[in-house]
Amino acid sequence: MQFPTAILEKIKLPRVILSIRPSSRSESAISSLMKEAYEMGAWSFDLPSVQHLHAFRELKHLTEDETLTGLSHLEAEEGVAFLGKPLHRFESKMVATIRKNLISSPVPRDVLPPSSSSDVFTQKEIDRIAFDPVRFDKALSLLNPEDSPFLMVGERYGDWLLALGRIDLLKEMIGRVREKGFIPIFSGQWATFSLPKAKSLDVAACAVPINKRRGLFDLTQACNLIKRFDRPVISINPLEDGKLLGELQEAFSFLFEELKIYLAVVKIDAETEVKKVFEAAQKFSSLIPPRKA
Numbered sequence: 001m002q003f004p005t006a007i008l009e010k011i012k013l014p015r016v017i018l019s020i021r022p023s024s025r026s027e028s029a030i031s032s033l034m035k036e037a038y039e040m041g042a043w044s045f046d047l048p049s050v051q052h053l054h055a056f057r058e059l060k061h062l063t064e065d066e067t068l069t070g071l072s073h074l075e076a077e078e079g080v081a082f083l084g085k086p087l088h089r090f091e092s093k094m095v096a097t098i099r100k101n102l103i104s105s106p107v108p109r110d111v112l113p114p115s116s117s118s119d120v121f122t123q124k125e126i127d128r129i130a131f132d133p134v135r136f137d138k139a140l141s142l143l144n145p146e147d148s149p150f151l152m153v154g155e156r157y158g159d160w161l162l163a164l165g166r167i168d169l170l171k172e173m174i175g176r177v178r179e180k181g182f183i184p185i186f187s188g189q190w191a192t193f194s195l196p197k198a199k200s201l202d203v204a205a206c207a208v209p210i211n212k213r214r215g216l217f218d219l220t221q222a223c224n225l226i227k228r229f230d231r232p233v234i235s236i237n238p239l240e241d242g243k244l245l246g247e248l249q250e251a252f253s254f255l256f257e258e259l260k261i262y263l264a265v266v267k268i269d270a271e272t273e274v275k276k277v278f279e280a281a282q283k284f285s286s287l288i289p290p291r292k293a
Contacts, residue, residue, distance in 0.1 A: 002041060003278070006262050006287035008204045008232060009183050011149055015256065016281045017071055018274065019046035019237075019267045020055075031055035035062075037274045044069040046265050047148060057147060070148035071265070073187065076157035079136035079173040080166075082129050087157070092117040097126075098163045112156075126164050131172045145181040152187040152207060153177055154198075159188045162197045174202055185234065191222045195229060205262060207234035210255065223259060232262040239266055245273060248280035256284045 003014035018037055022029040034045060034055050047053045047070040060068045080087045087094070095115035143151065153173055161169050170186070177184040184203045188194030191208040198206050210226070210233075226233055235255050239245055255261040268274055 003281050004284050004286040006232075008150070008262070011069075011183070013069065013150075013263060014042075014044050014281075015263050015284065015287060016252075016277060017044045017046055017263060017265045018042050018277070019048065019265050020052065020269075021267045022269050025051070027051040027054055031058055033268070033271065033274075034059055036271045037268070038063065038065075038068075040271075040274055040278060042274065042278075043067050044071065046070075047072045050142075053143070053147070060147065069150075071150050071152060071185075072143050072148035073152045073155065074139060074143070074173075074177075075155045076153060076161055076170060076173060077155075078139040079132055079176075080129055080157070080161065080169055081132040081135070082125070086132070086135065087129065090121075093119050093121060094160055094164070097121045098160060112160075121164070126166065129161075129164070129166055129169065131169055133176070136173060136176060140177070140180055140182075143182070145183075149183055150185055150204065151177055151182040152185045153203075154187040154194075156189050158186060158198075159190050159194050162188075162194055167197060167200070170198075170201060178202070187236070192225060195225055195233070199229075199231065203231075205232035205234050207236050207265070209237050210235040210259070210261065226259050226261070233259075235259075235261045235264040237267055238264050245276060248276055249283065252280055252284055262287060 003016050005012050006015050020030050020033050020037065022033050030051050038059060043065070045052070045056055047056055053070070053072065056070050077086065077088050082090050092115045095112055096117045097120040098112060099115060100120050154170065158170060161167065174184045185205045185207055186198045186201050186203045187207045188198060189209060191210060195206055195208060238251055238255055252264070255264055266277055268277065
């Protein structure tokens with residue numbers, strides 16, 4: 001079986017990339033399901049953790065298949081510090097700042113968790129948040145562009161830095177990623193907020209959670225934005241952790257035909273799900289290179 005494909009910076013990728021998430025998160029369980037998916041024809045895998053990376057490298061070693069492609073992740077927090085300390089030590093203060101000054105509407109916990117602090121950053125303190133090249137390079141050194149030519153940079157701290165007006169820090173990290181031989185993809189959690197702000201970043205694509213049931217704080221606004229967006233967009237977890245597996249055809253039609261999404265990163269926790277995703281994905285065409293907004 002074959003997935004339809006798309007091209008990002010002259011590299012071919014399947015339009016559906018599998019994110020192997022078995023109920024047992026052990027490396028052996030990840031490795032076993034990844035091998036089963038590979039035997040069915042999968043050749044590109046999401047690598048969100050060290051366990052996934054190890055399983056992928058084992059598969060590549062066993063098969064000697066140079067076409068195997070990974071999609072690694074790097075949280076933006078790895079590259080920033082405040083007063084010489086990792087920014088995650090000030091997470092509660094950062095969340096309180098964003099909640100107080102920038103976001104009035106309710107947001108999911110995975111985007112902005114509750115804050116235990118009433119203390120907020122002043123503008124002078126926000127200006128003193130700095131790029132931490134030593135820690136960032138150390139995190140990068142664990143990855144290899146031969147395993148994963150593409151690197152997702154951002155995650156929730158990517159959104160938060162954008163919310164604080166520090167896109168300059170993301171630009172430094174993305175520049176560093178390119179220097180090390182990776183092709184960066186910006187990864188955010190909030191489409192209607194992060195996509196417009198991330199547009200100026202030197203990345204191959206922007207990746208955000210998109211599915212028909214999640215409002216993205218305003219589903220209509222998000223859909224209109226994505227349709228007009230002049231950069232490739234990747235949908236993260238479009239099946240809501242398997243909740244939409246029974247509606248695969250409709251979900252993929254919404255993504256690939258209505259929104260013109262480039263790629264979808266789909267979470268899979270069993271061999272039967274791989275087969276369902278393969279069968280549904282084959283009904284959609286490969287992507288002809290980018291349309292202009």
